[in-house]
Amino acid sequence: MKKLTKFKRIVTRIIVLTLVLSCAGGVMPSTFTPNAAELYSDKEKYISYNEETEMYEYSFYDAYVYDIDATPGQIMLDIIPSTGSNYYNYYYHKKILITWHSYNGENAAQYDYENQKLAESIQPESRINIKFAAKNKYDDLSYKDGYLGWESHKDFYVSQIISIRNSDEHIYGDINDDGIIDSFDVVTYQKYITDNLQYKLDETQFLNADIDLDTEITNEDCRQVIDFTLGSSKGFNGATNIGSIRIDNTVSQAMSLGVKNDIDFATAEIKFGVDVLKKCYDPEKNNTENILISPLSISSALAMTANGADGDTYEEMEKTLGNGLTLEQINEYMAYFISHLPDKDKEKVYLADSVWFKNDPTLKIYYEFLEKNRKFYNAEIYKSQFDETIIKDVNNWVNKNTKGKIPRLIDSFNIRSNTAMMLLNTLYFESEWQEPYIDTxxxxxxxxxxxxxxxxxxxxxxxxxxxxxxxxxxxxxxxxxxxxxxxxxxxxxxxxxxxxxxxxxxxxxxxxxxxxxxxxxxxxxxxxxxKYNYQKSLKDILTKIGMEKAFDPDNADFSNINDLSVEGALPLYIDDVLHKTKIEVTEKGTKASAATAVIMGMGAAPPEEKxxxxxxxxxxxxxxxxxxxxxxxxxxxxxxxxxx
CATH class of the missing domain: 2.30.39.10 (Alpha-1-antitrypsin, domain 1)
Structure with missing residues (x-):
C-alpha cells in the first residue's frame, strides 16, 4: 500500500510538471475535466456504493443539526438537509440512528468507538457536512436540490459516520471539491484563469479555490496548488518561520494591568474611526467600493508609534487619537483591552502588536521605547536586515495572527532604501450570533x-x-x-x-x-x-485629520525612538500607514480581521404606544x-x- 501511495504521488508530480511546462508559453493542455453533471447523476452525488466495504455511502452538505443524542451504543442524529438556498424546512428532517446493530461485521466494535467520538463533536444548531455508511440502501435518504420528506416516524439505520466537516470550512486548493488536491485541480485552475472552463464554479468550489482570500481566483492561487502537488510546499498560506531575530525577551517589562475601558475611551475610538471613515469615503465616486476599517487596529499601531514622538508631533498624534485623552491614558486603556479579550470555542478576539527595526549600527533604539510598547501593548520585537526577507517575515506574522484571513499586507514597493522601522497590529474577531439565523x-x-x-x-x-x-x-x-x-x-x-x-x-x-x-x-x-475585503493607504487621510507633522520628513519629531547622538544617525518619520481588512457576515455569525502597518523612514531633520x-x-x-x-x-x- 505504501509503495502504491508513493507511486501515485510520483505520477501526480509528473503530470503536474508536464502541465506547468505545457502552459509556460500560454498554451493550455488538451486535458478536459468534465463537470459534476457529466461525472455522475444527481442522486449519485449524494449516494454511492463502496465495493470495498460493501456499504452504501450517503452525503449531506450544509445540513442543519436539529438535535443530537450521543448515547453510547445508539446515537440519534436529527438533521435538516439544505435545499441549496440556505432554507431549512423541518418537513425534510431525517432521523438517523447510528448503531453497531446495523452492521455485524468484524469492524463493528471499531465503528462503535469511532462513531461515538465523532458524534460527541457534533453541536446542536450547527451546520455540517456529514457522510454516513449503511448496509441498507435508502433511495429517499439523500437527494439533490432539496430532499424528499416522509412520515415523521421513519428512521434510518446506518453503521458508520465516515466524516464530519464544518460547512464553513474549505479544503484550499480543491477547486473540484472532490476531497483530493491533484493535477486535475491544476488543470481546472488554469482553465478558469484563462476563461476556458466550460462550467460555472459553485460557491464551495470558489471558496476552496480562493487560497489567498482576496475574493478572486488568480495565478497566485494556482501557483500555491502547483507547489503543493509538486511537494515543494506542505500547505497553503502557511506562516513559515520568521527569519528576523526576535528580541523582546531582552526587554524585561511585565504587561500593565491597565485601566478598565469606559465611555471616554469608547468615544475617543468612535470619533477617530468616524473621522477616518469619512475621509475614506469619496462622494465623487458615488462610492462603488465597500469600506471597512478597524479603528482599534489603526490606533493601536499609531499609539505605539506615538510613544516615541516628542514636541508638536507628539501633541498632534495625541489629539488625533485621544479626543482629550492623554497618550498615557490611551496606553492604559489599550493594556486593559488587550488583556481581557475572549478566547472561547464560539467567541474569539485576538489582538497582536509588534515592532520591527533595521539591524543598522546607526539606528540605536532607545530601551525605554521598546519597554513602553512591551508594557502596554505586549509587543513582540524583531530586528531585521530589511532586505527582501522582511517582506516574507512581516506577511508571515500577519498571516499567522489573522488566522490566515490576511495572508499578505506589504509588498516590495512598500520597503524603500531608507525604511528603518515598522510597527504592526493585527486584530481578529470571530463570534457566533447569540441567536443564529436558521435560513435566509x-x-x-x-x-x-x-x-x-x-x-x-x-x-x-x-x-x-x-x-x-x-x-x-x-x-x-x-x-x-x-x-x-x-x-x-x-x-x-x-x-x-x-x-x-x-x-x-x-x-x-x-x-x-x-x-x-x-x-x-x-x-x-x-x-x-x-463579505468583502478592503485595503487603503492612510497617509493622506491621517494628514487631513490632524496628524501632519508625523509624515513630514523635515518636521517629524520621533526623537524618543532612536539615539540621534550616534554617528551617522538619522531621525525618523512616518512614510506610510497601510491598512487591510476582511469581513464575512453569515447566518452563523461574523468573522472579521484587520492588519495595520506604520512604515517609518529615516532621513528627516531633527525632531409609549407600542x-x-x-x-x-x-x-x-x-x-x-x-x-x-x-x-x-x-x-x-x-x-x-x-x-x-
Missing amino acids: IDGTFTDLNGQKHLIKEMHSEEYQYFDLGNADAFKKPYLNGDYSFVGILPHEDVTFNEYVANLDGKELADGLREYADPETIRLCVMIPKF KTIVINLDRPFIYMIVDKNNVPLFIGAATQLSEN
Whole structure:
C-alpha cells in the first residue's frame, strides 16, 4: 500500500510538471475535466456504493443539526438537509440512528468507538457536512436540490459516520471539491484563469479555490496548488518561520494591568474611526467600493508609534487619537483591552502588536521605547536586515495572527532604501450570533446609483433600538453579549452622501449609549449576508485629520525612538500607514480581521404606544462591531452588496 501511495504521488508530480511546462508559453493542455453533471447523476452525488466495504455511502452538505443524542451504543442524529438556498424546512428532517446493530461485521466494535467520538463533536444548531455508511440502501435518504420528506416516524439505520466537516470550512486548493488536491485541480485552475472552463464554479468550489482570500481566483492561487502537488510546499498560506531575530525577551517589562475601558475611551475610538471613515469615503465616486476599517487596529499601531514622538508631533498624534485623552491614558486603556479579550470555542478576539527595526549600527533604539510598547501593548520585537526577507517575515506574522484571513499586507514597493522601522497590529474577531439565523430569503440591495443587486436576507426581531435623529440604528448581540453588530440606516429623506458628510463621532457615541424601551417597540431588522475585503493607504487621510507633522520628513519629531547622538544617525518619520481588512457576515455569525502597518523612514531633520420599527439594510448603510462599552473594533460603509 505504501509503495502504491508513493507511486501515485510520483505520477501526480509528473503530470503536474508536464502541465506547468505545457502552459509556460500560454498554451493550455488538451486535458478536459468534465463537470459534476457529466461525472455522475444527481442522486449519485449524494449516494454511492463502496465495493470495498460493501456499504452504501450517503452525503449531506450544509445540513442543519436539529438535535443530537450521543448515547453510547445508539446515537440519534436529527438533521435538516439544505435545499441549496440556505432554507431549512423541518418537513425534510431525517432521523438517523447510528448503531453497531446495523452492521455485524468484524469492524463493528471499531465503528462503535469511532462513531461515538465523532458524534460527541457534533453541536446542536450547527451546520455540517456529514457522510454516513449503511448496509441498507435508502433511495429517499439523500437527494439533490432539496430532499424528499416522509412520515415523521421513519428512521434510518446506518453503521458508520465516515466524516464530519464544518460547512464553513474549505479544503484550499480543491477547486473540484472532490476531497483530493491533484493535477486535475491544476488543470481546472488554469482553465478558469484563462476563461476556458466550460462550467460555472459553485460557491464551495470558489471558496476552496480562493487560497489567498482576496475574493478572486488568480495565478497566485494556482501557483500555491502547483507547489503543493509538486511537494515543494506542505500547505497553503502557511506562516513559515520568521527569519528576523526576535528580541523582546531582552526587554524585561511585565504587561500593565491597565485601566478598565469606559465611555471616554469608547468615544475617543468612535470619533477617530468616524473621522477616518469619512475621509475614506469619496462622494465623487458615488462610492462603488465597500469600506471597512478597524479603528482599534489603526490606533493601536499609531499609539505605539506615538510613544516615541516628542514636541508638536507628539501633541498632534495625541489629539488625533485621544479626543482629550492623554497618550498615557490611551496606553492604559489599550493594556486593559488587550488583556481581557475572549478566547472561547464560539467567541474569539485576538489582538497582536509588534515592532520591527533595521539591524543598522546607526539606528540605536532607545530601551525605554521598546519597554513602553512591551508594557502596554505586549509587543513582540524583531530586528531585521530589511532586505527582501522582511517582506516574507512581516506577511508571515500577519498571516499567522489573522488566522490566515490576511495572508499578505506589504509588498516590495512598500520597503524603500531608507525604511528603518515598522510597527504592526493585527486584530481578529470571530463570534457566533447569540441567536443564529436558521435560513435566509432572496432579496435585493439598492446601491447609490439606484441599481438593484440580488442578496440573501437574514431577518430577526431584536430589542435594542437607537433613534439617532436622522438615522435608525440597532444592535444584534453576539454570543455571551459582550460584542454586538450595530446597523445604522439613514432616513429615506437623507442621502447617504449627506449622512456620511455630517456624521459626528461624538454624537454617534452619545446616541448609542441608551436604547429605547423594548416594551414600547417591536424591532424588526434585516441584515444582508455579505463579505468583502478592503485595503487603503492612510497617509493622506491621517494628514487631513490632524496628524501632519508625523509624515513630514523635515518636521517629524520621533526623537524618543532612536539615539540621534550616534554617528551617522538619522531621525525618523512616518512614510506610510497601510491598512487591510476582511469581513464575512453569515447566518452563523461574523468573522472579521484587520492588519495595520506604520512604515517609518529615516532621513528627516531633527525632531409609549407600542410601535413597530423596521430597519432593513437593503440600501447603503453604516455598520460597526463594538464591545459592551461601544469600543468599535470595526466600522464599515456598505454601498455595493450582491449575492455574488
